[in-house]
Amino acid sequence: MNSTKAMTTGREDGIKLIGKRSVKHVGAWMLQTLCAGLLMLCSIHAQADYVHLPYNKGWTANFDNLSFSASFSASRDVPVGTVLQSVNADGKISYSNTCPVTKTVTVSGTPVPGMADTYQTNVPGIGVHLYVTAGWSGGNYTSVPSTEVLGLSSSGPTNFYTRADLVVTGPIGNGTLTTLPSMTISYSGTCIDDPNYISPHMQALNPGTTIIGRTCSVTTPSVDVTLPTVFPSNLATGSAGATPFSLGVNCTQGVTVKVTLTDASNAANTSTTLSLAPNSSAAGVGLQILSGSTPIAYGPDSAVAGNVNQWTAGTTTGDPMNIPFTVRYIRTTGAITPGTVKGAATFTMSYQ
Incomplete structure (x- = not known):
């Protein structure tokens, strides 16, 4: 009896000890597994939403600078808004x-008055x-800023373009481009919280392009024309x-x-009849100036492209250019x- 009791107690004690170790071991394994699962879920959440831009350089870098041609020439009075290069x-x-x-795009630069999004x-x-x-x-492009x-979307890598246009804003001068605008692209959203994915990306322009404004010089700044006496x-x-005369200009080609x-x-x-001077x-008579056989209509004193009654005299070859005219008396009311x-x-x- 005493021996049996002792053996039973020993087995009970052994079972209890084994059970205690088993619960402790299993519990620790479950906690570790749970923690690993939480860590894995956190990692998946961080990678689920992203913007990789520019993709070719890694999403924390700026874009490569854009460059216009090393040099080019443009006539002085090209119409405002003309794109010289893209x-x-x-x-x-x-x-x-x-x-x-x-997606927010900002521009660093000084706007041109009266010209939307041009700097x-x-x-x-x-x-x-x-x-x-x-x-x-x-x-497809959108103008910035x-x-x-x-x-919601997912794709990539796919095309993402940046573009710069060189635009005429007024009479073109000569010089080398040193002051140029730049733009910055950034993304924000509640699902994108990693700074690596929302870092601003700058697009700049390389300086150094030489602009040569093509101009002309007038070789006959004034002309006096004497008409014959008529009855x-x-x-x-x-x-x-009818009496001929001409105007001369000297231009590059x-x-x-x-x-x-x-x-x-x-x-x-704005008619084709020149008014008589007060003296x-x-x-009952006026004056008419013709180009060839076509009477010329008058317009405002302006070199702006498309000025009222502006007409084309020709395109220069690099040699002196003479523009022929004829003036004559014309009967009026x-x-x-x-x-x-x-x-x-x-x-x-x-x-132009």
Whole structure:
């Protein structure tokens, strides 16, 4: 009896000891497994939402700088808004997001007054307009600065372009581009909280492009034309006394020369008849200036491309250029009164 009791107690004690060790071991294994599961879940959450841009360089780097040509020439009066050159680059992008993401693009530079999203450079008449891919990716551009809210999506790597246009903002001067705008692209969203994925990415432009403004010099700044004496009967057909004259310009090759004649006695005149100067004594007659057989209409004194009644004289070859004209008397309304006929016109050259 005593022996049996002792053996039973020993087995019970042994069972209890084994059970205690077993519970402790299993519990520790379960805790370790739980912790590993939590760590794994945290790791998956951190990697689930991201924006890798620029993909080709790692998502914390800036874009490579864009470069315009080393040098090029442009005529002085090219129309404002003309794009002289456009350059772009594909930085590629990879992204995955489970929440709306805001893409913000800012520009560092001085805006050109009156020209949306165009920024000044140090060369007169030259500005820069910047663009980025619209939305998440693709080939469509959006002008910057801009803010877009992008929907849930996942893709990559795929195309992501940046672009810069060299734009005419006024009469073009000469110089080397040293002051240029830059843009910065950034993303934000509640599901993207890793600083590596939302770091701003800058797009800059390389300086050093030389701009050569093509200009001309007028070799006949003023011309006096003496018309012959005519009688009222000479105007029976409507005109008389045709007399040739010309204007001279000297330009580099490839400049399109355009001309505007302005009535010095009546700046608002847009007809083809030049008003008589106040010191004229004749009446019922006016003056008409022709290019070839075409009467020239008058317009405002301006070199701006597209000025009212501006017309094309020709494109230069690099040699001196003469622009031929003819001036004649022209019959106007009312009775003809004999006397002196005087008129004055100014001319404005536009080099495009």
